[in-house]
Amino acid sequence: MSRCSMVRHAGGTRRRLQALSRERIIEASIDLLDSSGEDGLTFRALSERLSTGPGAIYGHIPNKSELLIAACDSIVARALNVSSAGATPEATIRGLALRLFDTIDAHPWVGSALSRAPGRLPMVRILESIARPVCALGVPDEEQWATVGALLNYILGVGGKNAANGQLARTLGLDRSDFLGSVSAAWSELDPAEYPFTQSVAGQLLTHDDRADFLAGIDLILRGIDSSRRSRAAKAGASRR
């Protein structure tokens, strides 16, 4: 193929036009994941999109698991790269939570990728972003881990559930509301004696606002944090007088 030609690069290591690179591979992976879902990321489909063979990719990425983590990290880093200067810690947490919620909604595969890479860079980024405003709220050291954990798991849990719904709907060839409709119908047919709560919310499943419910949960946790702060302040005040 004569379309290949040499190129002088500042760093000097790049060889060809359109040369394979970690960045190009990750970008193509994200495209593939967004357009074809979690199962759409395949070394064959990826190599075809990059006009190369499956083996070539292994020169830049050690394996599929690392590729998924890298793609995930790229999305997460983009989502968290927003300044929230001047906002209250509560508003920062709410904004952060919504941004993550929307990100996972737009890239459903990110949710499950995160849960399969505990302690890795994308997760650490999120941990850190949540911890900063939590510390700003004055949560004492010994409660920080539990507090951050509560927020982190709630955010990723709800986001992931939403994403799982979307993924499953895609797999079944339904759109989102059709899928929720089928779940709602299945819930309605449960034994009311054994599953009273599930039955009663079956109807809400179709009409409720996911984002609003999500925020209500965040506020619930924030109230718990505030309640701890108040009781701590009261105790300190009592012992001081």
Added chain:
Amino acid sequence: MSRCSMVRHAGGTRRRLQALSRERIIEASIDLLDSSGEDGLTFRALSERLSTGPGAIYGHIPNKSELLIAACDSIVARALNVSSAGATPEATIRGLALRLFDTIDAHPWVGSALSRAPGRLPMVRILESIARPVCALGVPDEEQWATVGALLNYILGVGGKNAANGQLARTLGLDRSDFLGSVSAAWSELDPAEYPFTQSVAGQLLTHDDRADFLAGIDLILRGIDSSRRSRAAKAGASRR
């Protein structure tokens, strides 16, 4: 093989001794998942353990995804089949949370199986178990979904993260504390300017008590619920006088 012989069964449908059945398949699947992890469940390994061929299993189970959900449901049902009569709603929630935490710890694959089956029976069981004491706490209808969601996602999130740690450790051939040690070491080497919180908790990772931290998070959410209740009661009292 002459070890097969007929058997008279009350219902009359069973044909052979050791006949294949949904129950036997699920039981064997749980054994396999417990002993060899999430990747250990294979139709080949399963059929070998059941002394049959891979094709025979499809007479009782539609596909692998359903098999995993069924195995998961079996474990979840067992975990939730405990009476908590006489306990306060708070104590019931705490007990339920700990039981789920320990169950996922003992069967790490349950965590990821749950996250891949939103709205299915095992998830509904858990939803219902959490909703019952939440309703008993007097949470009003419009807040129930968010409240139950906060608890549910926190419990499954922390449990799942724990489980993921265990799974990953197994895959890497390390035991749990060695794995946590390697994560802790990786976190320690992060840029302190960019990841101050993560760095500061890196040390705690090895020494902290997972269950205690988990319960602290549950209490945080319970405090949030209680705080909502109090402010609602205050408002009602003010408008009444």
Added chain:
DNA sequence: GCGCCGATGGAACGTCGTTCCAATGTATTG
């Protein structure tokens, strides 16, 4: 005792992640 029919289990198919290696094209050397 015989034939029927569902249950069975092993072979086979297509796809996956991954490995391997000959061929390619770039950089360095003489």
Added chain:
DNA sequence: CAATACATTGGAACGACGTTCCATCGGCGC
């Protein structure tokens, strides 16, 4: 500028997977 050294490439091949298919078999009704 020609020849060599070497990293990158890409396509073939491997083993394992989920799933399908169908010849065979075993228990039941006649």
